Amino acid sequence: MRSIIKTGFVLFLIFFTLSSCRKDPSWDVSLKTPLFNASLGIEDLVGDTMIQINPDSSVTVVFDKELFSLSADSIVSVPDSLYYTHFIIPIGILAPPGALVLQKTESKYYDMDGAQLTEMKVKSGKLVIRAYNYVGDDAFIEYSLDNSSLNGSPVKVSGLIPSFNNTGNFLYDEYDVSGMTLNLRGSYLHCNSLTSTIKVYANPYATNPVQINYGDSIDILVEFQDIVLDYARGYFGQHAFDENDVSDFDIFGDLDIESIDLENIDMSVEIENSIGADASFQLTHLDGYGQSTVSLVSNWVGKTINLTRAIENPPYSGNITPSTLLMDFSGDNVEDFIENMPSSLAYGMKGEINPLGNISSGNDFVYFGKGFKAIAHMEIPLNLAFSNLTMRDTIEYELNRNESYISESILYLDVSNGFPLSASFKIYLLDNNNTAIDSITPDNIISAAPVDGSGRVTEPIISHLEIYLNTSQTQNLYDAEKAVIEAVFNTGNSGQKVRFYSDYKLLFSVSGLFDYHINS
Amino acid sequence: MVESRTLLNDFSLDFYTGEFLDSTSKLAALNNLNAKNNIGYHTMNSFQFGYIKTEKKIGPYISTSHQKMMGIEFSKDLFELAFVGNKSFSGRDIDLTPTNLQLYEFIDIRGGILWKINDKLTINASAGPAFGLNYQNISSTQLQMYTSEITDSIALDYNLSYSRTPSYPIIKGFGFSAGIGAEGVFSGIQWQASVSNLGLIWYNDRSVNTKKDSLIEFDGFELNELSDISSDIDNEIHRIENAFSLAGDTAKIKCNLPFKANISLQKEFQAFKIDISALYIDVPGFIPYVSLSPSKKVYKSIAISLPLKYGGFGGFNAGLGIEGVLKDNIHFKISSPALLSALGVNKVLSYGVYAGIYFKFSKNESSF
Numbered sequence: 018m019r020s021i022i023k024t025g026f027v028l029f030l031i032f033f034t035l036s037s038c039r040k041d042p043s044w045d046v047s048l049k050t051p052l053f054n055a056s057l058g059i060e061d062l063v064g065d066t067m068i069q070i071n072p073d074s075s076v077t078v079v080f081d082k083e084l085f086s087l088s089a090d091s092i093v094s095v096p097d098s099l100y101y102t103h104f105i106i107p108i109g110i111l112a113p114p115g116a117l118v119l120q121k122t123e124s125k126y127y128d129m130d131g132a133q134l135t136e137m138k139v140k141s142g143k144l145v146i147r148a149y150n151y152v153g154d155d156a157f158i159e160y161s162l163d164n165s166s167l168n169g170s171p172v173k174v175s176g177l178i179p180s181f182n183n184t185g186n187f188l189y190d191e192y193d194v195s196g197m198t199l200n201l202r203g204s205y206l207h208c209n210s211l212t213s214t215i216k217v218y219a220n221p222y223a224t225n226p227v228q229i230n231y232g233d234s235i236d237i238l239v240e241f242q243d244i245v246l247d248y249a250r251g252y253f254g255q256h257a258f259d260e261n262d263v264s265d266f267d268i269f270g271d272l273d274i275e276s277i278d279l280e281n282i283d284m285s286v287e288i289e290n291s292i293g294a295d296a297s298f299q300l301t302h303l304d305g306y307g308q309s310t311v312s313l314v315s316n317w318v319g320k321t322i323n324l325t326r327a328i329e330n331p332p333y334s335g336n337i338t339p340s341t342l343l344m345d346f347s348g349d350n351v352e353d354f355i356e357n358m359p360s361s362l363a364y365g366m367k368g369e370i371n372p373l374g375n376i377s378s379g380n381d382f383v384y385f386g387k388g389f390k391a392i393a394h395m396e397i398p399l400n401l402a403f404s405n406l407t408m409r410d411t412i413e414y415e416l417n418r419n420e421s422y423i424s425e426s427i428l429y430l431d432v433s434n435g436f437p438l439s440a441s442f443k444i445y446l447l448d449n450n451n452t453a454i455d456s457i458t459p460d461n462i463i464s465a466a467p468v469d470g471s472g473r474v475t476e477p478i479i480s481h482l483e484i485y486l487n488t489s490q491t492q493n494l495y496d497a498e499k500a501v502i503e504a505v506f507n508t509g510n511s512g513q514k515v516r517f518y519s520d521y522k523l524l525f526s527v528s529g530l531f532d533y534h535i536n537s
Numbered sequence: 538m539v540e541s542r543t544l545l546n547d548f549s550l551d552f553y554t555g556e557f558l559d560s561t562s563k564l565a566a567l568n569n570l571n572a573k574n575n576i577g578y579h580t581m582n583s584f585q586f587g588y589i590k591t592e593k594k595i596g597p598y599i600s601t602s603h604q605k606m607m608g609i610e611f612s613k614d615l616f617e618l619a620f621v622g623n624k625s626f627s628g629r630d631i632d633l634t635p636t637n638l639q640l641y642e643f644i645d646i647r648g649g650i651l652w653k654i655n656d657k658l659t660i661n662a663s664a665g666p667a668f669g670l671n672y673q674n675i676s677s678t679q680l681q682m683y684t685s686e687i688t689d690s691i692a693l694d695y696n697l698s699y700s701r702t703p704s705y706p707i708i709k710g711f712g713f714s715a716g717i718g719a720e721g722v723f724s725g726i727q728w729q730a731s732v733s734n735l736g737l738i739w740y741n742d743r744s745v746n747t748k749k750d751s752l753i754e755f756d757g758f759e760l761n762e763l764s765d766i767s768s769d770i771d772n773e774i775h776r777i778e779n780a781f782s783l784a785g786d787t788a789k790i791k792c793n794l795p796f797k798a799n800i801s802l803q804k805e806f807q808a809f810k811i812d813i814s815a816l817y818i819d820v821p822g823f824i825p826y827v828s829l830s831p832s833k834k835v836y837k838s839i840a841i842s843l844p845l846k847y848g849g850f851g852g853f854n855a856g857l858g859i860e861g862v863l864k865d866n867i868h869f870k871i872s873s874p875a876l877l878s879a880l881g882v883n884k885v886l887s888y889g890v891y892a893g894i895y896f897k898f899s900k901n902e903s904s905f
Contacts, residue, residue: 040554040555041555042552042558043558044557044558044559044563044620045560046619046620046621046622047621047622048623048624049623049684050623050691050755051690051756052758053757053759054689054757054758054759055759431687526687526757527757528688529688530624533622
């Protein structure tokens with residue numbers, strides 16, 4: 018709108034500004050212009066990922082929340098330290114350049130807290146080698162993890178170890194082993210074993226034979242770092258867990274609401290076991306922290322439940338069919354639990370993997386991302402009554418008052434409300450110290466659409482609101498740096514429950530009449 | 538002369554002196570406007586020299602001038618939109634045409650010949666380079682605006698051409714200018730006639746030249762995503778800014794010089810003298826300017842004139858002038874045909890002064 022005014026005015030301005038040394042004229046214009054319009058449905062108000070449209074177009078809020086999980090890494094541990102040797106030269110020798118000085122193959126068995134693993138695949142991670150050479154010349158080292166396979170070959174790393182005596186340096190190197198598989202059947206126990214071969218050569222780049230003295234030594238350490246398992250197989254042992262935690266429950270978000278009356282709420286917790294091992298567990302408690310603390314009272318709470326292992330078909334395919342159990346809390350004190358409007362949930366879950374021992378003959382399995390988890394699921398039909406639901410939003414803004422500015426204004430809001438909610442709102446203007454310097458209130462409220470006996474809206478209701486900003490308020494609008502919009506919603510006067518449908522719309526159109534002071 | 542046929546003098550003075558334009562002043566100005574209005578000015582500083590020896594028929598003729606003129610045509614609705622606002626336009630489709638502006642500033646230096654046909658008729662013809670200092674052109678063939686009754690929509694349908702020269706260097710274009718004229722005596726009436734500013738100027742490639750033919754409608758910022766309001770607003774603002782941007786492409790532009798025609802008649806009677814002249818310049822809002830200026834000697838060689846005028850950028854006006862001989866063949870003339878406006882008798886904008894100095898070698902041998 019200002020552009021149109023300026024386009025017209027520029028014709029006059031050009032004429033008069035051709036002469037210098039003159040003051041700029043000023044005047045006021047009254048500008049009428051549309052500002053905003055919007056069409057808001059239930060998905061805009063609730064968030065479309067949380068709602069479900071029923072066949073009769075009524076709306077149900079669906080909420081899923083993961084309460085508890087056990088991943089592959091928390092069930093199976095990977096050994097960190099692979100190989101360590103402190104080799105002391107037993108006799109002094111004069112070795113030709115590149116001569117093999119030491120070769121050693123070693124199979125090592127790892128204690129894994131009762132687990133007996135036979136296979137493992139690494140999703141990501143690295144192998145780190147660190148070596149100190151206390152001989153008077155450099156040495157060359159080769160390390161191979163014999164029962165590993167990466168791109169069809171055993172993992173083999175090598176490098177030149179500088180003479181620490183001469184340089185003060187040592188060998189440190191990292192190798193990416195993502196995708197590496199390990200066959201852990203190397204020992205006579207056929208599990209938990211890794212075989213390594215180390216070879217040490219005299220400096221291959223030396224021009225003369227290398228003098229190695231009695232008592233010279235070489236220290237070598239090889240280890241895994243940041244290993245994430247892709248899968249593991251074997252017997253996982255009897256692995257107990259006992260988890261107590263509090264997690265956010267943001268279904269009500271930051272809503273400030275005095276009371277809510279709901280009905281027909283479905284609530285359940287689904288247990289999903291994607292591990293190839295049996296599990297026994299117990300939900301010890303589930304408490305909601307809201308207006309007060311409400312504990313879920315149900316036969317499922319405190320009950321020991323056995324869940325069979327997941328099935329992999331065909332074996333070694335990674336095609337997992339989890340074993341599941343649905344703990345349905347319908348009929349329990351779910352309405353009280355939710356009407357308490359919890360902002361967080363406290364839960365306890367304890368249990369054991371393989372409670373009956375190695376009944377799979379070493380064929381337990383676990384894959385990355387497929388562990389043991391408990392997911393809370395709620396379906397809340399939007400058939401409810403509430404009072405004084407308050408929403409606040411803070412908008413930071415910056416209005417620069419130039420030589421041209423708005424002196425007074427009136428905002429006109431035309432609202433077509435298809436929701437069975439009345440709304441009133443107020444805008445607080447805050448300065449840079451977050452102190453309220455003014456408040457702006459419309460002359461009316463947005464009325465609730467009328468409903469029939471079943472709580473369904475019969476027709477939208479039209480409301481006209483005006484917000485008048487006098488000179489002082491307009492000045493405060495320029496001075497403020499934040500605006501807090503506070504809206505209060507109610508579902509009617511009698512406490513009657515109202516039902517929300519997907520075709521409900523809130524249409525609003527905002528226009529303004531501005532007294533605009535122009536200083537050319 | 539700076540003039541308008543409808544724009545009030547008081548409003549213009551307040552505007553020019555930087556006063557606050559209150560509602561009374563704006564509404565008075567608005568009420569005096571016609572559907573189609575104008576404002577404009579022109580200044581011309583010129584020097585002409587021509588000389589023919591007594592025994593010759595042809596002599597040299599030189600003319601140089603610095604001319605600056607601007608003409609604006611605007612509608613009453615455009616004035617109201619700019620100074621009052623669009624509140625009263627709710628539910629109306631207003632036509633903002635004509636909206637035209639042309640600004641010229643240039644220098645020409647012409648050389649040619651003065652040809653004495655006989656004792657009663659001398660003609661001149663000249664041509665030479667022209668130097669463009671400034672040029673600006675806004676012209677509209679379509680400019681309509683609609684504000685809906687409930688202000689849920691504003692629409693502007695426009696077809697605009699816009700050209701302007703860059704702000705530097707001082708001389709921004711080059712071209713040529715030509716003119717022809719004649720003067721003589723017929724039945725005791727001395728007369729002069731000329732047409733000039735026949736030419737073109739090509740301005741440099743930093744000039745702006747753009748055309749906009751569009752319909753833009755603003756229905757308010759559409760809030761599609763409550764979580765991303767600023768993005769919706771930014772997109773809409775960019776759309777409007779692009780629609781109104783007159784930055785355009787830069788390119789060489791050429792423009793015709795504003796055609797000018799002039800004729801004057803002079804008749805001396807025993808007690809007084811009458812000058813009648815007419816002028817036309819081809820700029821928006823300029824209509825043929827006609828003046829009648831009787832004068833009478835009041836003291837020795839000093840004469841007082843009473844110039845009456847109609848046309849140009851303004852309407853009827855009258856004023857006073859003085860003319861006479863400074864020394865020997867040096868004549869002077871000063872007049873202002875706009876005193877009625879200055880005195881408040883005439884309410885519309887009109888200011889202007891004419892001043893000239895003439896040097897006459899001898900009658901029929903020189904022309905200035």
